[in-house]
Amino acid sequence: MPHLMIRPGLLALAVSMTTLMPLAHADSAADTRTATQAFDLPAAALGDSLSRIARQTGRILSVPPALLQGKRAAAVQGEFSPEQAARQALAGSGLGLTTTPGGTWSLYPLPEGAALDIGPINVDGQTTEDAYGPVKGYVATRSATASKTDTPITEIPQTVNVVTADQIKDQGARNLTQALRYTPGVNVNGFTDRNTIADEITSRGFAPTLLYLDGAYLPYAGSLGGAPQIDPYTLERIEVLKGPASVLYGQNQPGGMINLVSKRPTQVAQHQVKFGVGSFDRVNGAFDFSGPIDEAATLSYRLVGVANDGGEQIKHAGDSRTLLAPSLTWAPTDATALTVYAQIQRDKATPDYQSLPKIGSLYSNSEGHRINRDAFLGDSSWNDYTRDQQVFGYDLVHAFNDSVKYRQTARYIDVNDRYRGFYLTSFVINADGTTDDTRAKRNKVDWRQHNTAYTFDNNLEFKFNTGALEHTVLTGADYRNFTRRYQGYNLYNSEIIELYNPTNYRTSGVPTLTTKWNNFVEQKGLYLQDQIRFNQFVLTLGGREDWAEVDNKDQLAVTEDKQKDKKFTKRIGLTYLTDFGLAPYVSYAESFLPTVGSAAPQRGGGAFKPVEGEQYELGVKYQPNSTTLLTAAVYQIKQKNVLTGDVEYPEYQAQVGEVRSRGIELEAKSSIGNVDLLASLGYLDSFYTKSTYGDQGNRNEQQAPWSAGAWVAYHLTEGALAGLTPAVGARYTGRGYGDSSNTFKTPAFVVYDATLNYDLAFLDPAFKGLQASLNVQNLFDRTYVSSCNYNFGCYYGQERTASLQMSYDW
Incomplete structure (x- = not known):
């Protein structure tokens, strides 16, 4: 059906024409989206009221003419945001209001018998978000x-x-x-x-x-x-x-x-196309189309596509991707919605693992040299990676009434990939027994995997009161099935490479099949959760019974290990909600993960128990408004039943290891006027508290103790630079140990990023919906080792990369 494009002062023309092309309008982001205005509109024809609101707020409305015929608008009197005023006018009309990413208003008919679409409104005039949907800006609530x-x-x-x-x-x-x-x-x-x-x-x-x-x-x-x-x-x-x-x-x-x-289908039409180019001859394109299929908006669709190709930091390396993700939502009433979803993806790459020795990356070698961060240490005629990935599923939601809601989710995921490449293992030992740190041995690998996972989740949500207690009870059952088929072809320590003058070698060795597994993991669970509210307190209680089964088949050794586990886990948390947005809380939660294998026969040979974890967390969250959220937390996590060596019977493992992590985390996200900012700080104190591998008492090498980040963006809305948004960020990683023995450390580093975005509608209204952005990561091109986890497990960080993107929304 043709749509009218109503803008200020064009009501008479709008209601008489079948189509009126919009004059693009560049909204001032600082005032029209969140600011409230005084309205004094009497009850009138719906088209007249909407036109006056559009004229007063500078908005554009796309609407089928038939939707306006014979409809009256309620009076709009008081202080409202533009969206609140429009919804007030629509009260009782049977129409709903949505906003496209480009800022255009659109109307759609509400399902028969649906509640008035006044939209959930925050005190600052912005509509509240849906936990399953998009977020405007950086701050999710x-x-x-x-x-x-x-x-x-x-x-x-x-x-x-x-x-x-x-x-x-x-x-x-x-x-x-x-x-x-x-x-x-x-x-x-x-x-x-x-x-x-x-x-x-x-x-x-x-x-x-x-x-x-x-x-x-x-x-x-x-x-x-x-x-x-x-x-x-x-x-x-x-x-x-x-x-x-x-x-x-x-x-x-x-x-x-x-x-x-x-991303899921929307009931308002929205479209985006993107195109970009970047460092290492990269090129990318994408599109995102969504909207209703029928006039009643009971059927809606979304189609997302991505295609990219180009090189990488390492010489001869590169990757490409094509994907298509269609989805369809059927919502016959406001109480029922079924979304079916698919994603088909093909990835192809020439990767290089580039796991480097600490001598040559973190430290200079015996000749005073370091390995170039773009060094290719493979064979371009061998290195290869392909991945075919499919996701299929559906989500069903049905509200029986205001108090009972049913959800069902099912997913099937299939991943079939093949990785061919090399990884360094050790330096070459000369004939005289000395170490040559300019050359290294490599393993040549060809790893093939085909993995599938089925997941199925059903739950019922009940809302009811028992006296002064308000309950949100969730009860559910889920099922997970994960099958892994793996074939590993390996050629060990056979291919030597010059680390400081690598050439595009053509290797001749052929890996042979050394590993062939067919593994199966199954999970069945029943869970119950109650979120209990009493005045300003919220008590969260949860418990779950799990049944896990693991079946590992070694198809070369013709052996099979089966194991079944049963485990109950729980969670409890208490939050206090103040009237001014502060929410302190305390919680306790548990985890488990099955472990395959058994202890030494001399110790009874019993099957290993699941690895268990428990966390205590104390924190506070502060949300003074919908555009600011500050969080702080201190925590302790203990993981027990970790596998470690058996001192008396070294050919077996013992389940006596333990890891303990303590830490502090702070995060701030806010939009203040024209400024978007985020800041984060983390401190981690993680140790191997029990181990027989010689690392007991040592710090965990998985993560540096200190990390921090900050990002700020400023939206210019006035003057010659109106429409420009510069942003800059900094990422800090502190010193950390590079192996579990704590024999060496990686130095601290700071990396800076920057973005420049421009809304071309500020240049000319005809360009409404068109945006350009320039993004630069590692702005000052710092060379650094981002982390190490053993002597031959050091990795350079990403060098400076830039990308230029153009997008168009309508």
Whole structure:
């Protein structure tokens, strides 16, 4: 159906024409979005009232003419934001109001019998967010990751850090690793800092931090293969839940989890196309189309696509990606919504692991030289990586009434990849027994994996009162099935390379099959959670019973290890909500992770117990308004039943190890006037408290003790530079040990990033929706070693990279 484009002063023309092209209008971001105005409009024809509101606020309204015929607007009198005034006029009309990313208002018919769409409004005039949807700006106020319910972050008794799509875009993040660089308590340095085929995150000293997509487990089988990689352009937000999460998600490590929230269909039409170029001859394109399919908006769609290609920091290395992510939502009533989702992705790369010796990267070698950070240490005719990744699933939500809601989520994830490359193992020993630190031996590998995961989650949410207590009860059952098929072809210590004058060698050795596994992990769980509110107190109680089964088949040795575990985990937290936005809290949470194997026969040979974790956390959150959130937390995590060596029977392992992490995390995110800012600080005190590997009492090498970050963006809205948004950031990583024996340290470093964004609508209204941005990472091109985890496990950080992007929204 044709749409009218109503703008100030054109009502008469708008209601008589079938289509009127908009005159683009460059809104002043500082005043029209959040400021309130005085309105004194009597009840009138709906078209007249909307036109007067548009004229007064400088807005544009796209509306099918038939929607306005015969409809009256309620009186609009008082102090309102533009959106509040429009919704006030729409009261009783049966129409809803939405806003496109470009700022255009659109109307749509509400389902028959639906409640009045006045929209949830905050005291500052902005609409509240949905925990499952997008966030405007950097500050998220709600989350569903920590509770599986739509809960204000201030009521969650654990740390939750949210990276929004706007922050991802402004900071130019190409992958999850880069998107989390400014998040406290996580470590993204090391291999995946500048090698983009994988994401491997450490949280509160524990790795790997498991990843979830819309609450569904993503299989992990190592950073060099077997794991899916979700492109950040397909996401609305990234949520990092710190500490144990087993009560709601089952098998997990105690440092936390990361939930990736996908883009979903919208009931208002919105479109975006992007194109960019960057360092190392990179080129990329993307599109994001969404909107209703029918007039009643019961069917809506979204289609996201990405294509990129180019080189990397290391010579001869490069990667490419193509993906398509369609989704469809059917919402026959306001109480029911079914979304079906798919993602098909193909990645191809020429990677180089480039795990370097500390002598030559961290320290100069015997000749006073260091390895170039762009040195290619492989064979361009051998090094290769391909990944075919598919995700299919659906989300069903049905509200029986205002008090009972049912959710069902199912996902199928398939990852089929192959990694061919090299990794350094040791220096060459000369004939006279001396060490030649200019040459190194390499293992030549060909690793093939095909991994699948099924996840299924059902839960019921009940809201009711018992006297003065307000309850939000969640009860559910979930199922996870993860199958890993792996073939490892290896050629050990056979290929020698010159570290300081590497050439594009053509190697001749052929790896042979040394490992062939078929592993199976199954999880079944029942969980119960109650969020109890009494006056200003919120008590969160949770418990879960898990049944886990592991079946590991070594198909070369023709052996099979089976193990079944049963574990109950719990969580309890108490939050106090003050009237002025301060929310102190205290919590306790547990985790578990099955461990395959058994003790020495001399000790009874019993199967290993699950690795267990427990965390105590004390914190405070402060949210004075919807555009500011400050959080602070202190915590202690203890992980026990960790495998370590058996002193008496060294051919076996014993389950007597323990790791303890203590720390402090601070984060601030705020939008004040024309300024967006974020700051973070983390301190981690993590030790091997029990071990027989000789590292007892040593500091954990997974993460440097100190880290910090700051980012500030300033939106210029007046003068000759109106429309320009400069932003600058700094990331600090402190000194840290480079191995578990604590024999050497990596130095501290600071890396600076910058972005310059320009809204071309300020240049000419005809360019409304067109934006250009320049992003530079490692602005001053600092050379640094980002981390080490053993003598031959040091990694250079990313050198300066720049990208220029153009996007158009309509």
